[in-house]
Each structure stands twice: as structure tokens, then as C-alpha cells.
Amino acid sequence: MYNILNFNIEELENWMKVNDESKFRASQIMDWIYKKNQYDFNYMTNISKNVIEKLKKNFYIGIPELIEKQKSKSQDTFKFLYKFQDKNIIETVVMKYRHGNSICVSTQVGCRMGCKFCASTVNGMVRNLTSGEILAQILKSQTEINERISNIVLMGSGEPLDNYDNVLKFLNMVNSKYSLNIGQRHITLSTCGIVPKIMDLANENLQITLAISLHSPDNFSRRDMMPIANKYSIEEIIYACKYYINKTGRRVSFEYALVKGVNDSLEFAERLVQLLKGLLCHVNLIPVNEVKENDFKKSSEDNIKKFYNKLIENKIETTIRREMGSDIDAACGQLRRRYLESKSYRKGVENGGALVRRG
Ligand code: SAH
Numbered sequence: 357m358y359n360i361l362n363f364n365i366e367e368l369e370n371w372m373k374v375n376d377e378s379k380f381r382a383s384q385i386m387d388w389i390y391k392k393n394q395y396d397f398n399y400m401t402n403i404s405k406n407v408i409e410k411l412k413k414n415f416y417i418g419i420p421e422l423i424e425k426q427k428s429k430s431q432d433t434f435k436f437l438y439k440f441q442d443k444n445i446i447e448t449v450v451m452k453y454r455h456g457n458s459i460c461v462s463t464q465v466g467c468r469m470g471c472k473f474c475a476s477t478v479n480g481m482v483r484n485l486t487s488g489e490i491l492a493q494i495l496k497s498q499t500e501i502n503e504r505i506s507n508i509v510l511m512g513s514g515e516p517l518d519n520y521d522n523v524l525k526f527l528n529m530v531n532s533k534y535s536l537n538i539g540q541r542h543i544t545l546s547t548c549g550i551v552p553k554i555m556d557l558a559n560e561n562l563q564i565t566l567a568i569s570l571h572s573p574d575n576f577s578r579r580d581m582m583p584i585a586n587k588y589s590i591e592e593i594i595y596a597c598k599y600y601i602n603k604t605g606r607r608v609s610f611e612y613a614l615v616k617g618v619n620d621s622l623e624f625a626e627r628l629v630q631l632l633k634g635l636l637c638h639v640n641l642i643p644v645n646e647v648k649e650n651d652f653k654k655s656s657e658d659n660i661k662k663f664y665n666k667l668i669e670n671k672i673e674t675t676i677r678r679e680m681g682s683d684i685d686a687a688c689g690q691l692r693r694r695y696l697e698s699k700s701y702r703k704g705v706e707n708g709g710a711l712v713r714r715g
Contacts, residue, residue: 359418359441360389360411361488361495364525365534375414377407385411386534393499395419416441418488419496424695435691436497440489444482447692448493448512456506461493463523464514469548470583471569473613475647475693476513485514487525494536508538511546511567513692517553527562540564546611551588554596558603566600567609567640568593572619573627581618594631601636608637613644614655614663625666632672639667639674649693 363371368382384402388394395417397408420438423445427434434450449460467474468481490510498505508530510516516523527543529535546567547554557566570593572578578585597608610632614620632639641664643654655663660676667674 358415359486359488360415361418361491362486364529365532375410381407383534389417390535418492420492422500425500434501436500437691437695438493438496445692445695446513448497450497450501457501457503458507458509459494459497459505460509460512461490462512462514463490463510463516463519467514469515471548472581472650473615473644473652475649478649478693484519484522487522487529490526491529506538507542509544509546515548516545517547517550520553524560527564544609548582548584549588549593550584551592551596555599558600563604563606565606565609567611568597570610571613573624573631577619597635610637610639611642612639613642614660615644616653616655620655620659620663622662622666625663629667629670629672639672640677641674642677
């Protein structure tokens with residue numbers, strides 16, 4: 357059985373051809389799934405019974421099961437825990453803004469990048485998500501909030517550039533008029549900085565926004581927070597960003613999680629200015645989400661403001677990320693971790709459920 361969400365239009369047309377069906381069935385089926393939100397072959401009324409039977413024999417529509425839903429007090433952030441067919445659990449966040457709904461999708465079950473401040477990576481990576489499984493998070497979430505989603509950030513659990521082929525296929529599908537038809541400029545991909553893959557991405561001729569989890573202008577302190585920094589230096593990352601900007605004409609985003617006493621001094625702000633001066637970029641300051649998996653502490657409001665002012669005075673475009681939904685385990689990977697630690701999940705594992713690599 358195949359997950360039909362992993363098939364793009366060409367592949368589905370080809371499947372029809374090989375199976376002696378007309379090619380136009382492919383776009384009809386995609387229309388049902390992506391435009392009419394119909395996730396049951398039986399209700400695809402313009403498709404004949406025997407084609408439906410054939411489809412049911414070969415495909416399933418891989419919409420995950422909703423395990424838990426949380427809503428922030430402010431009513432604008434939703435966090436969903438989804439379970440895939442193989443019982444693996446992932447989390448997805450939806451944020452409602454005045455300009456539209458934005459989704460934060462996971463690209464892997466867990467993560468193997470090992471960033472010290474992040475809860476997603478604590479148990480390592482279990483497996484990559486397929487393009488259809490990334491797409492399914494949008495389909496299912498649209499059904500849950502009963503509204504269309506117009507912006508996508510690849511900032512959930514996982515490192516998108518460590519799952520390059522599936523993520524690329526997802527980007528192409530989500531953008532396709534046969535699928536969700538979401539413009540590339542409404543998509544942001546965030547990476548911890550896998551330099552050769554950033555170069556590859558630049559060569560794909562996409563118009564998506566690249567976001568870099570920088571978190572420090574200094575290689576030594578970055579290495580303390582992010583193991584990937586041992587492999588690629590900040591200088592190499594900046595070189596790759598320049599290449600991306602030249603190739604795409606797009607402004608690059610830098611994420612900077614402010615951690616008390618680690619990377620929030622004015623000296624670091626000054627070094628960040630020196631690093632980014634003249635680059636077509638934007639800095640997103642994030643008060644670090646305190647998670648129980650580590651003891652990184654959030655910078656004081658006063659420090660955040662001073663850091664921000666330093667960048668602004670030096671004409672570096674900067675925003676401070678609004679903390680949405682911090683009352684609902686919205687910090688990266690927390691909801692999933694809490695669930696994995698809970699009794700109900702352990703029982704599932706003992707009964708032959710998903711295998712989660714420990715430690
Ligand atoms: N692997 C990708 C995308 C997932 S993480 C990446 O590294 O960019 C999404 C963003 O959340 C990254 O910028 C990451 O550094 C940040 N993040 C992770 N844990 C966090 C925490 N506890 N507080 C604030 N930001 C965090």
C-alpha cells in the first residue's frame with residue numbers, strides 16, 4: 357500500500373497509465389484531496405466504482421490521527437499531537453495571525469542535531485518524515501481549525517536539510533496547483549546550518565525564505581550550544597547565505613534565541629552587527645523557551661531590549677518574536693516529549709507500538 361500523499365501529479369498520472377486508467381483521474385483525485393478535503397476514496401463521487409476499488413487496493417490517504425490538541429489562552433495558537441500509521445508521534449503548531457494562518461511543521465520524528473536548548477532532539481532521531489507526511493500535517497490541521505492555512509514554516513521537530521529529498525518534494529508539492537498551491541514566498545525553511553545543503557537549496561531556484569538558527573556570532577559559544585557548529589563555522593554559513601541571496605534575491609532570516617549569560621551580552625550584539633552588516637537579512641530575536649530538559653534561562657526583558665536596540669541602531673533589521681502559546685508546551689518538541697513519557701504511550705510501546713530510540 358502506498359500513501360497517496362507521497363505522489364505528485366506526474367507520479368499519479370503515471371500510475372494511472374501503468375494501471376490502464378485515464379490520466380485525468382489523477383487530477384480529479386488530487387482535487388478531492390487537496391481542494392475538497394475529502395480523505396475517503398468512497399466519497400469521491402465523480403470516480404467510478406471500479407477505479408475506487410482499485411485505488412483502495414493500492415493506496416491509503418495518510419492523514420494522521422489526532423492524539424491531543426491544545427489551545428493557548430490567547431486562543432491564537434494551537435498545538436497538535438499527531439500519530440502516523442506506524443504509531444510514531446509528531447507535533448505541529450498552528451498560529452493564527454490577522455494576515456492568515458501559519459503552520460509550523462515537523463520534518464523528522466525527533467532530531468539528531470543535538471542542540472542543547474532544544475527538546476526535540478533529546479532522544480535522537482527515529483526516522484525521516486516522507487513528503488506526504490509533512491503535507492498531511494497541513495491537511496489535518498486545516499480540518500482541525502476549519503480554516504485554510506496560507507503560510508508554512510519548517511521549524512517543527514527535525515532538521516529539514518537532514519531530510520533533503522523528502523523536504524524538497526514537499527516544497528514542490530505544496531506549491532503545485534494540483535496540490536495546496538501555496539506560494540513559495542509564504543514558506544520559510546529553518547536550518548541549524550548544514551552548509552553544503554544550503555548551497556544545494558540555493559541551486560534549486562526556489563523563492564522560499566531561508567532561516568538560519570545562528571544563536572551566536574561566536575564559533576566557540578555556538579559550539580557549546582549546537583554540535584553542528586563543530587562541522588561548519590559561522591564564516592562558512594555566511595558564505596552560503598551570500599550565495600543563497602545572490603542566487604535567489606531573497607532576504608535571509610537569522611534566528612537568535614537569547615539565553616541568559618550565554619549569548620545575550622552587548623558585546624555579542626556588537627559582534628553580530630559586524631557579522632551581518634551589509635547583508636540582505638533580518639534578525640529574529642527569540643526569548644529562549646525554558647524547557648525542563650535543560651537549564652538554559654531566558655534573558656531578562658531589559659537585556660532583550662538592549663540587544664535589540666544595538667542591532668536597530670546599526671541598521672540591522674530586527675524583530676523580537678512574540679511569545680505565542682508558551683502556556684501550551686509550545687516550546688519545540690515539548691508536547692511530544694511529555695506524551696512519550698506518559699504512561700499511556702509506554703503501554704502502547706509494550707503492546708508493539710512505535711519503537712522510539714532511547715538516549
Ligand atoms: N532544525 C531546524 C528547524 C527546527 S528548530 C533549525 O535548527 O533551524 C526551529 C527553531 O527553534 C530553531 O531556530 C531552533 O534553534 C529554535 N529552538 C529550539 N529550541 C528552542 C528553545 N528552547 N527556545 C527557543 N528556540 C528554540
